[in-house]
Amino acid sequence: MSEVATTASRDALTPFVFEHTAIRGGVVALADTSRAILAAHEYPPAIARALAELLAAAALLAATLKLDGSLIVQLRGDGPLSLLVVECDGTLGLRATAQWSADLVAALGPDADLVALAGGASQARLAITLDPRGAGTLYQGIVALQGTSIGASIEHYLATSEQLDSRLLLRFDDGATHGLLVQRLPGSTAADDETWTAVATRLAAPGAAALLGGDAPAVLRRLFPTHDVRVFKSRPARFACRCSRERAENALRIAGSGEVEAALAADGHVEVRCEYCGAQYRFEPAAARALFDGSPRTRH
Helix, strand or coil: CEECCCCCCCEEEEEEEECCCCEEEEEEEECHHHHHHHHCCCCCHHHHHHHHHHHHHHHHHHHCCCCCCEEEEEEECCCCEEEEEEEEECCCEEEEEEEECHHHHHHHCCCCCHHHHHCCCCCCEEEEEEECCCCCCCEEEEEECCCCCHHHHHHHHHHHHCCCEEEEEEEEECCEEEEEEEEECCCCCHHHHHHHHHHHHHHHCCCHHHHCCCCHHHHHHHHCCCCCEEECCCEECEECCCCCHHHHHHHHHHHCHHHHHHHHHHHCCEEEECCCCCCEEEECHHHHHHHHHCCCCCCC
């Protein structure tokens, strides 16, 4: 195995290639990042697992792109889990949120699979959006859920929308999430068949996900001990929410002065809570009204 200035990190993504083939991959570890995102809300165990796995999948997908903007993965359904959103920017800054019915999720139990959470595969949809943020064209691909896992659904999306054979391995344990994505690129030839078959078979083997964890070179040695793998420099990943007081002000302007006045009458102030990180932005009456009358803003 060849290594190029890799770094050990609890929160990092490490690219790799199988030498002399058109087969590439990435390994991601999200320990502090996953725990911080999950701590922002009281997620039930089944939703915490799905969200954490989607964090790893989104980071791996974003790392395959030259992205100056964000990759947004959304799962929508009509079941106990109505919405799951993960956003990953070009620097591997991640944030996430979910919407669910507490009673219905509790009734399914902590081991509920993705299809059960979403209310069935027929109605649930997985959407992946590339948002270039001011330059370029927004792109979105939408597919139905496939299988009962995040991994199977992402593989289905890549095969359907991107025409890329891919294998995705995910592991969630004690609040941390780990993942590995391998893809056979369009330039792959028949000479790569043997390597691809061996890699895909290895990742489909029982217990393969348990080999994730620790530094990337060690993971790859455990999974592919007989293959020549070149490992590249790791990139740090982190929890990064883009909320701010300015964004909260814009949200109040969109809500309108009527709703703001109603909130002031009920509570004496207005609060805007970020659905991603849980941060709260409080506006006293003068500051809230100044958003609509053009008077100087008073910060609190």
